[in-house]
Amino acid sequence: MxxxxxxxxxxxxxxxxxxxxxxxxxxxxxxxxxxxxxxxxxxxxxxxxxxxxxxxxxxxxxxxxxxxxAKRPNEMMVLDVPDLPVEIVRRGQAYRYRMIQRLERAASPHDEEEQRFAERGRLLFVSGVHIADDQPFAYEERLVSLNAVPEIAGADFTSEPPGSWLLRHIPWTEAENRIGAVGASAQSAEILHIPTGAACLTIDRRTWRGEKYVTHVHQQFVAGRYDLVARFGAVQRGS
Amino acid sequence: MxxxxxxxxxxxxxxxxxxxxxxxxxxxxxxxxxxxxxxxxxxxxxxxxxxxxxxxxxxxxxxxxxxxxAKRPNEMMVLDVPDLPVEIVRRGQAYRYRMIQRLERAASPHDEEEQRFAERGRLLFVSGVHIADDQPFAYEERLVSLNAVPEIAGADFTSEPPGSWLLRHIPWTEAENRIGAVGASAQSAEILHIPTGAACLTIDRRTWRGEKYVTHVHQQFVAGRYDLVARFGAVQRGS
DNA sequence: CAGTGGTCTAGACCACTGA
DNA sequence: CAGTGGTCTAGACCACTGA
Structure with missing residues (x-):
């Protein structure tokens, strides 16, 4: 007591x-x-x-x-958006990552966001799949600004996802998450072992360090295999 | 200055x-x-x-x-989960609600959650569709505990959604949101004017007042028509 | 103008824990 | 044991705004 x-x-x-x-x-x-x-x-x-x-x-x-x-409950809900490997291990499942593609390229001249993102530098594109207990869990595509994170050019992502590498090397960030749904494309359906068009939960996360736009990741989760939970209530963050 | x-x-x-x-x-x-x-x-x-x-x-x-x-950025993202009518009007669209079904019933003997929810009382079930500029926007099914909110029995939900009524009458709450994706059922597909199986974003929100479990709402949004945005960054809540 | 919250001071004692 | 953060006191002056 x-x-x-x-x-x-x-x-x-x-x-x-x-x-x-x-x-x-x-x-x-x-x-x-x-x-x-x-x-x-x-x-x-x-x-x-x-x-x-x-x-x-x-x-x-x-x-x-x-x-x-106050007139109404705070409309802000607190959403936990954890690192995927950590989340999967916390569930007691075995985590594995498999890289699908990796390439460096210039920003698309037709994509204004990529232009701002790259700041006249090149971009690293990495796609891969997160696997929990040998079952595909999420497909992800990531762009990293080589201008903002030049060191990443030498990193190996064949079995470690770039998100974990970034967490270790670019620790302080500002981030925006956009959560939606989409029917799986033929390509991602094949990777996730689901029918084309099957419902997926999507997260798009853009991350900055200070003013620098660092990375944009798009993740697709098989519907029902992953839910996001947000809670508002009496328990506030401690001091 | x-x-x-x-x-x-x-x-x-x-x-x-x-x-x-x-x-x-x-x-x-x-x-x-x-x-x-x-x-x-x-x-x-x-x-x-x-x-x-x-x-x-x-x-x-x-x-x-x-x-x-601190070792890592706070993993808590702040998610804005607004009242749907407010959100739609804020986008500059016309909001309308159409009730589909309303009934009072006992808790299902096979559903343990409903049992706890009802506390040996009856439940109000209301389903309806949120409409933005004459286009179906979200389908929702809601259960309200008549034990926790007896006054709701007399409320009219033919054109006002129960969520707005509850916000006015049960102002202080604790809430949990679960966000996922699902393929539309034949029934909700017809209501939302989309093909059966088309991807939908889902929100399940359970709300309490103090210890009392008040309501559970399940909402389905047509993929792409609605995204949730969560942001973490330098701007903290003011004093 | 009286009462409120916003801010700040210059102290104090304490528990804790790394050197 | 020295330095740190955690907490608390008993004041103070101020801006603001409802009666």
């Missing part, structure tokens, strides 16, 4: 009142000076608790007016 | 050093007392900046050892 710091106790007290419905959207919460008396503590302590609730989107604070339960 | 509070300036200073790669994963950051001298401020001020960076996952703090740039 570990004792919570006081500001955590105040925060969880208010949080549970909100989540239980005891106080509802728009309701006013006691002021900082009010809570100081209730908990017999300094103002900085209640301020810390309320600031965290505000950062988490559970309350709105307005100078002079007071602190109010 | 608005002046940032000092703790925000300290936070963004360190944040940009991390995101630019000037300091890398595992590197040690100046201690609180060191930063006090650099910025000529009190310890609480640098503590606030560093605590926020820690909460955002950009640094790890260890008592006695110091503060370090």
């Amino acid at each position: 570990k004792l919570l710091p006081l500001h955590e106790r105040i925060r969880t007290d208010i949080e549970s009142q909100i989540l239980s419905g005891a106080i509802g959207p728009g309701d006013k919460i006691a002021s900082e000076s009010g809570l100081m008396e209730v908990y017999g503590c300094a103002r900085m302590t209640v301020n810390k608790a309320l600031s965290r609730l505000s950062a988490a989107g559970l309350v709105d604070r307005r100078t002079k007016a007071g602190t109010f339960v | 608005k002046l940032l509070p000092l703790h925000e300036r300290i936070r963004t200073d360190i944040e940009s050093q991390i995101l630019s790669g000037a300091i890398g994963p595992g590197d040690k950051i100046a201690s609180e007392s060191g930063l006090m001298e650099v910025y000529g401020c009190a310890r609480m001020t640098v503590n606030k900046a560093l605590s926020r960076l820690s909460a955002a996952g950009l640094v790890d703090r260890r008592t006695k050892a110091g503060t370090f740039v």
Whole structure:
């Protein structure tokens, strides 16, 4: 039985009142000076608790007016997008990667995104398949800017996916994920051992390092073999 | 040109050093007392900046050892899962909802999840289609626990989707989203005006209020007509 | 104009843990 | 044991805004 710091106790007290419905959207919460008396503590302590609730989107604070339960749940869901090898091993399956194609080429003159991406340099294209327990799990195609990551030219991707290499070498990034669905093309259907046109979940991830556009990966998952889970709830990220 | 509070300036200073790669994963950051001298401020001020960076996952703090740039980017992506009518209108399209079926029934004796869900009460089942500019956009099936939300029995869902009604009446929730893909069944294919088996993006969302399991909705989106976007980056949630 | 939240100070004691 | 972060205090001044 570990004792919570006081500001955590105040925060969880208010949080549970909100989540239980005891106080509802728009309701006013006691002021900082009010809570100081209730908990017999300094103002900085209640301020810390309320600031965290505000950062988490559970309350709105307005100078002079007071602190109010936020009108709607935070619409932001937290989505876990893990490294595929890690995810597969975590499921207790054997992970394997097989490269299909690798080539260096210039950016397509017709593709504006590739132009910006390459920054007048060349691009590395790698396609391959992620395999879990000898069953094809996901097909992926990746483009890497050789301008942004020149060292990658010498890396070996016959059995290690470029994503893992990049995670080790380009650690800090900004990323955008786009999640959709598509019917498998003849080519990817053959690789994934499914009928042409069968439904696949797709993830397109673009990654930057600072201002530099590093890589774009397109992954196709056989429908039902992989789901993404996002959760929003009372459990916020710790301090 | 608005002046940032000092703790925000300290936070963004360190944040940009991390995101630019000037300091890398595992590197040690100046201690609180060191930063006090650099910025000529009190310890609480640098503590606030560093605590926020820690909460955002950009640094790890260890008592006695110091503060370090976190080993890997936070794998949590922020996913925006908005209300469908709002989303469609925001795209500049006309929104319409058409109910297909509505019925009240007992929980299936063979479905353990439904049993827990209903808590020995009855369930409301509503299916319908979301329409954007006269084109079917998403098919949805929803179950609502009448035990958790008795008021919903009297609501009219012929042209308003139950999700919007619930947002207005059951405002604070915990939710889990599961995102996948599926080939359209004969029934949903007809409703969505697509061939049977065509790829669809699916979202399954389960919502609680406190401990009470309120609703489960299954939505199918025609592939390509709707993508989910998740982003991780330098821009953290404000205070 | 009174009360609120936003910010900041200059201290304090503590637990922890690497050297 | 020295230095670190975690927490907390008891003040302070400020901008803002609803009554």
